[in-house]
Amino acid sequence: MSAPTYLDAWLSGPDDTRFYTRTYTPPTPPVAVLVFVHGAAEHCGRYTHTHTSLSAEHGIAVFAYDQRGFGKTALDVQNRTPGAAYGKTSWTNQLEDLDWAVRTAQDAFKGVPIFLMGTSMGGGIVIGYLARRNRPSDAESLISGVIAGSPCIKLTREPPKVVIWLALQLARVHPYMLYPVRNNPEDLSRNKETNAAYAGDSLVRTPGSLRSLGDMITEGGRLLTENYAYWPEDTPVLFLHGTADMVTSPVAAQALYEKMPAKNKNMIKYPDARHELHNEPGGVKEEALKAVVDFINLR
Template identity: 75%
Template sequence: MKALTERCETATKLPNLVATMTASPFIDAWLTGPGDVRFYTRTYTPSDTPVAVLVFAHGAAEHCGRYTHFHGSLSTDHAIAVFAYDQRGFGRTALDVQNRTPGAMYGKTTWANQLEDLEWAIQTARNAFHDVPVFLMGCSMGGGIVLGYMARQNRPSETDTLISGVIAGSPCIKLTREPPKALLWVAHQIARIHPYMQYPLRNKSEDLSRNEETNAAYDADPLVGVPGSLRSLEDMITEGGRLLTNKYAHWPEDVSVLFLHGTADQVTSSVAAQQLYDKLPAKRKKMITYPGARHELHNEPDGVREQSLSAVADFIKTVTGGSQ
């Protein structure tokens, strides 16, 4: 872990936030969120007036920097602004020793934290981009989070009324290879005593995509670690199951939703995603599956990367056009 933190990049300190312009079309900044946690964030601003702003939540083990090409293309080619952040317990938010919150550590997060952090991100994006529709997108664990946020029982909140649509990329409703119940029970007992003990195994990069280049980058990435802590992984699995069994009924029917999933996903179950999609009471919903594609659609070859990006942009433009 020390090697991970020492290799993190840092940003230049400015009053009330840390911001750095990069060669890529984004501004990165350190912003203070719920519980005084400092979050590493990226904001992609189109050169033209944005048609919408997309609030993005990444998956377990990773960070928002793994989506630079995807987010940059949405901004540059489709005039969609993007606000992304390294989630609590992951990426620079957890590992940047110079800028992170004192006490922050890898995997130290809960489902309740993740929902609260997402609401803060929505409000932050709205303050930055006034009077444009707001969309949520998450991939893998992030996909489960954005779906769970909209389907929670204690809604609506003022923030909810800002959301025009939700995109779930390979969402974690169930794992493709579900762990044995006995193993889950043991992990639960350990988590009661040591909730933030890290799960000991990393994801296999070959399960993520058929793209050898991005898989190699994943293996070498100093900000990529194990999928999380015992507590965060238990929350992810439990809340995904609850979405499928009962929480789907709380989905606001006027909020449009798009599901994207590869049929050969070795990480999260495309079958479970289809089951949740079928149950959601959204008036406008769409699911696109990619035959033979694995988990990370934004990295998949054979045109899947381009097709999935176009699907996201088309969905946003269709929803915003229909709301005008």
């Protein structure tokens, strides 16, 4: 695979938030631009190999950013916004920030089709961006397709309802109190090397704050029970999920997929694969990458 080639920059977004961003530009005019949203606890740098391949080998530009409340956007003391903190975000912030990212990519790659992709929490966000009553009036026309990798619609191991209720009540008083437990790296993939890198990554912390996690669970459930109906039927969508995912529920993702009114939709399941398809061994990461490229090229 080609060496990583990207431009990193600090850009001002909603609420004057300074976002750490990466732009991967192909050596030839891009066939598309992919706006990418990472998952909880992590940052866009964990996808360098995937984004490099998309750009250098497949002609797809990538615009990625560390979400508000995560990665360098939250933790880089020299460059972050004053007042920024780990986990300090919400579902409303995340949708506003994604809209900003889409329009930033549109300005950078004028006339090039825009696709969205998110993984885990980011998968729920990219679906939620379009599956809502009050989406931006031009959002549907801006987006050529959406890819949801292991989207968080429900957690595989859901906490008891009483625990969720108590956490939501506490979040009203202390919204940005951090969830005290980190993800188990062994749940992420069968790749020991990338799991070890995750465990030692200084930008990886807990999955987020009580508010950000509460929003993730609440809005994921709302996608499944009501907001799916607002999906624009002419916007194609692709779901990718491992059947052995112990973080986000493949059963819930399947249920959402079946409900969505998209005329053009597909769901690909990877037997025995865990949460991070882009790190899974045994040919899974290559198959998942090909599915992304094929989905974009077909459109």
